[in-house]
Amino acid sequence: MSPIKRLSRAEVRSVDQRTIEEFGLPGVALMENAGRGVFELLLSLKVTGPVKICAGKGNNGGDGFVIARHLDNAGIPVQIFLLADPEHLTGDAAINYQVASRMGIPIQSDPVLSDPDALRTFLSDADWIVDAFLGTGVQGTIRPPFTTAIQIVNQAAGNKLAVDLPSGLDCDTGLSLGDCIIAAQTATFVAEKKGFAIPESKQFTGAVHVVDIGAPRQIITELLQKQTS
Ligand SMILES: NC(=O)C1=CN([C@@H]2O[C@H](COP(=O)(O)OP(=O)(O)OC[C@H]3O[C@@H](n4cnc5c(N)ncnc54)[C@H](O)[C@@H]3O)[C@@H](O)[C@H]2O)[C@@H](O)CC1
Numbered sequence: 161m162s163p164i165k166r167l168s169r170a171e172v173r174s175v176d177q178r179t180i181e182e183f184g185l186p187g188v189a190l191m192e193n194a195g196r197g198v199f200e201l202l203l204s205l206k207v208t209g210p211v212k213i214c215a216g217k218g219n220n221g222g223d224g225f226v227i228a229r230h231l232d233n234a235g236i237p238v239q240i241f242l243l244a245d246p247e248h249l250t251g252d253a254a255i256n257y258q259v260a261s262r263m264g265i266p267i268q269s270d271p272v273l274s275d276p277d278a279l280r281t282f283l284s285d286a287d288w289i290v291d292a293f294l295g296t297g298v299q300g301t302i303r304p305p306f307t308t309a310i311q312i313v314n315q316a317a318g319n320k321l322a323v324d325l326p327s328g329l330d331c332d333t334g335l336s337l338g339d340c341i342i343a344a345q346t347a348t349f350v351a352e353k354k355g356f357a358i359p360e361s362k363q364f365t366g367a368v369h370v371v372d373i374g375a376p377r378q379i380i381t382e383l384l385q386k387q388t389s
């Protein structure tokens with residue numbers, strides 16, 4: 161059996177960057193592949209909804225908007241809670257926010273989580289909760305309002321799927337950065353993350369599924385060769 165291929169935070173971020181800058185594949189296409197791949201995983205898990213998407217302001221949240229669009233197209237009830245000001249979204253995340261919004265998908269936003277009960281109510285009837293708060297962009301100990309938001313998601317009854325990695329998990333160590341989503345399933349992009357090799361990470365990731373986002377194979381092959389040389 162071949163060993164599992166794992167990439168560090170810096171390596172996986174370089175895959176995205178090189179795909180966009182050297183190969184010219186737009187980031188929005190990568191985000192589409194990422195979100196579409198997670199949607200297909202949800203279908204394979206027999207998700208019927210309601211699905212509640214918890215989105216942050218970065219590209220991890222952007223993936224969440226793509227997932228929401230595909231669920232809505234499939235007739236699966238979906239709603240979004242955005243822990244950011246929509247005005248502060250940029251780039252590919254902003255594009256997908258606009259599309260989801262124009263499609264009429266319900267979106268609640270509260271950048272500072274001024275009303276934690278609103279998030280509890282939002283999650284109360286969830287069949288599945290999709291964690292798209294934070295991905296590989298996270299740095300250092302988790303800060304408010306994500307601390308409280310993560311705790312509220314963990315207390316909710318719905319099945320939890322983490323996008324790329326559970327929000328609050330350190331990609332490289334596989335340990336919690338203070339507060340961390342406890343997911344039953346994790347849909348991770350490109351390859352398993354380095355930290356997933358640590359047994360302690362399993363309590364946060366649950367079952368891990370690798371989703372291909374269409375990055376050129378040679379970038380990943382080169383990285384894996386560097387690891388063994
Ligand atoms: N083009 C790309 O680079 C792609 C990125 N993808 C997704 O994008 C993610 C990375 O996106 P980003 O780089 O935008 O970053 P994230 O979306 O992971 O997070 C960025 C946000 O986290 C906040 N943050 C950082 N550290 C924090 C802390 N300790 N406590 C609280 N908030 C904190 C930052 O202020 C920023 O708003 C990946 O995990 C993946 O899900 C995918 O869409 C595939 C393509």
Ligand SMILES: [K+]
Pocket residue numbers: 220291292293294295322323324325326327
């Ligand atoms: K996440």
